[in-house]
Amino acid sequence: MTIAVLGAGGGGLSAVVELTQAGHDVVLWNRNPAKLAVHQANGGVLHRGVFGEGLAQPKRITSDLAEALDAAEAVVICLPSIVHGRLFADLAAVGCQVPVVLNPGHTGGALHLRTVFAKAGVQLPPVAEFSTLTYVARVNDAGVVNTTGRAAQVRVAALPGGAAAVEWAKRLFPGCKEVPDVLASSLSNVNLVLHPPGAILGAAWVEASGGDFTFYVEGMTEGVGRVLEQLDAERLAVARAFGHELPSLVAEMDEIGTVDPVAARAGDTVAAIRGGTANAAIMAPDSFAHRYYQEDLAFGLLPFVELARIAGTPVPVAEALLTLGSTAVGGDLLASGLDAAALGLSGTTRDQLLESVRQ
Template identity: 30%
Template sequence: MKSLEIAVLGGGNGSYAAAVDLTEKGHEVRLWRRDAEAFQEVLAKQQIILKDHNGSRVVSLSLASTDIKEVIQGAKLIVIPLPAFAQQALAKQLAPVLEDGQVLFLPPGTFGSFLMAKVLGEEGCKAKVSFAETGTLPYLARKYDEQSVSISGRATRLPTGVFPSNQSDDALEILKIAFPAIEPIQDALDGALMNAGSIIHPPLILMNAGPIEHFDRWDIHNEGTQPSIRNVHKVLDEERVRVREALGYLAPHFPLDDHYNVEGEEWMYGNGAHDKLVDGKDWFEPLNLNKHRYMREDIACGLAFLVSLGEWLGVPVPTAAGLLQIASAVIGEDLRTTGRTLENLNLASKTKEELKEILNKGLHHYEVS
C-alpha cells in the first residue's frame, strides 16, 4: 500500500480517530492541536490510546505538535474533522503555511470548502490547493479523555466532492489512498448536501429539549429517537433531496432512512448502523443546547444553509425553516440571519449557472466578496 504524509488538525473525536486509524494503516501522520494544556499528555508521549473491536492499544504518531507549520509542511493530505464553526478561524491560521498541491479534506464540510477557500484568498494565500468534503466523519468515535479514543464504527461509503471540481481527479487520487471508502460525486456542494448531521441532529435536540434539560442523562440516539421524531427526520430529509434535485444532483442521495434500516441500500456506515450505535456505550454525551455542536454546527451552519438554498432556488423547505425558527427561539438568536447562508457567503446574488461555474473553476473567476 502506498504511504502518505498526512496532517490531521484538531483535538476532537474525529481528529483523534483519524490520527490513530491512518497511522495504523501505515501512513506518516502528524497531529496538530491548538490547546496545549489539553494536549499535554499526547505531546509528552507522542501517543494516543485506541480502543476498538480489536481491543485497547497504544498508537505512536509520527508527530504531535501545537506548531501548525511543522505539522502542515510536506503533508500531501490535510484532514480537518473540525466543527464547521471553526473553519473560518482555521483558514486564517493555514493561509501562511499551505503549500501547492495539498488536498484539504473536510469530513463533513457543510460547504466549508467554499468558505475556507474564500478566507484563504482574503488572507493573501497563494498556494494552489484543493478541498474535498463528504457527508459524515469516517468514524463513529468518542474520546474517553484527552489521551485516548474509542472507535466503534468506520464509514463504508463516503460520497465526496471536490472544490474546485476541475481538480477532482488529482484530489480524489490522493484521498482514496487514505480513505478507500470514498465515492466521487459532482462537486463540493454535492458533498455539502450529503451532510447527515444537519438532518439527524436538529429534530433530535429540539424535539427532546425538555428531557435534555430536565434529566441528568438522556440519550437522544436511543430513548430520544421515537417514531414521531423519525417522521420529522423523513420529511426533513425529503426536503434536502428536493434541494439536491433542483441543483441537478443525481442519486444516490443517501436518504437517512437507510441509516436506520437493517436491510436495503447500504448507508455511509453500512446496514444497521443505528442499532450498532445505540448498542454501544460510547455514544451518549451531555448536551448544552446553547453551545453544543449539534446547535452551532448542524443547525446554525448546516440547517441554515439548507434553508437559504431552498429559498434561493424557490424550493419549499417548511420543515427545515420551522426547525431553524424554533432553534432560534431556543437560544435567542436569529440563525437565519447569523448562520451559514448564501447571503453570508455572498452567493445569494449569483445565478445557478454562475454558482456551477464557481464550483467547477474556483473563486478567482468570480467576485464573491
C-alpha cells in the same frame, strides 16, 4: 508519506490511528496545547474499538500550524465546522498549497474555505470534502479514543482544480465514492437531517435531565422520526433542483453502516436509527452548548436553507427547525454561522453556483 491531521477530537484521533496503522507518517495538530498534553504524556494516541486496542504513535504532536504543515504531502481536517473559519484563515495566512481533505466537509465546508482564501487573496489549494466524518468516536478524560464505527462508504467531491485532493482522499480513506460536485457531497451530510429534529424536539428533556438519555435510541421517537423524514424530503428536493438524485437518510446511513440494515431496507426510519449499533450508546446533548445545537443549526441548517433559497426550493420544516432552535438556544446563535456571505454566495443564482462548483 507525511500527512498532517488537524484536530484532536474523536475524528482526528481516529484518523491518526487509521493512517498510522496504514503506514503513513502522521503529524497531529491542535490549536490548544492543553488538549495535546495527554497524548504527549501517553507517547501517542491510546485507542480501542474498530481499530483494535493499542497506542498509535504520530511522527509529531504539535500546536504550531506551520510545523504541522512542514513537509506534509496532504492535510486532513477533522474539526467541527464551528472552528473552520479561524483555521481556514490561518491556513491562508501560512500559504497552504498542499491538497486539503475536509473529513468531513459538513454542509458547505469547501465553499467556506474557498471564500476565506479568496478574501485573503491567496491561491486556493486542491480541496475535497467528505459528506460525513469517516468515524463514530468519542474521547475520554484519559485521552483514549473509542472508535465504535468506521464508515464503509462516504461521498467525496472536489472544487474545480481539486482532483489531487480527491486522489489523496481515496488513497487515505478507502470507501470513498466520488460525486460530481461539492453540492452533492454537502447535501449528503447525514448530520444535517439526523441531529436537528431530535435536538430541538427533545430540548426540554435535554434541559431537564442534562442529556441523561440515549439520543439515537430513547430520543428517536415516532414524532421525531416523522419530522426527520419531512426534513429529509426537503433535502432531497434541494439536491434534485441542483441535478442530483441522492439516497434517503436511512439509505445513506445503511451504506455508511450506522443503522440497522434490515429496518433501513424496509423503509422504517425510526427502527433503523434505533437499531444502529455504532451510535446506540451515544448520549443526548447535556446542554444547548452542545454541537448538535451550536454546529448543526448555524453550520448545518443555515447553509442548507441558503442553498435551498438559491435552488428556488421551499423548505418549511428546515426553516421552522432553524427558527425554533435558534430561539430556544438564545443569544445570537446564527450571527457567525454559514450564511450566504460566508459561503461566498451572496447574490448568486442557481446557474452561477453550478458553474462555480463544476470542473
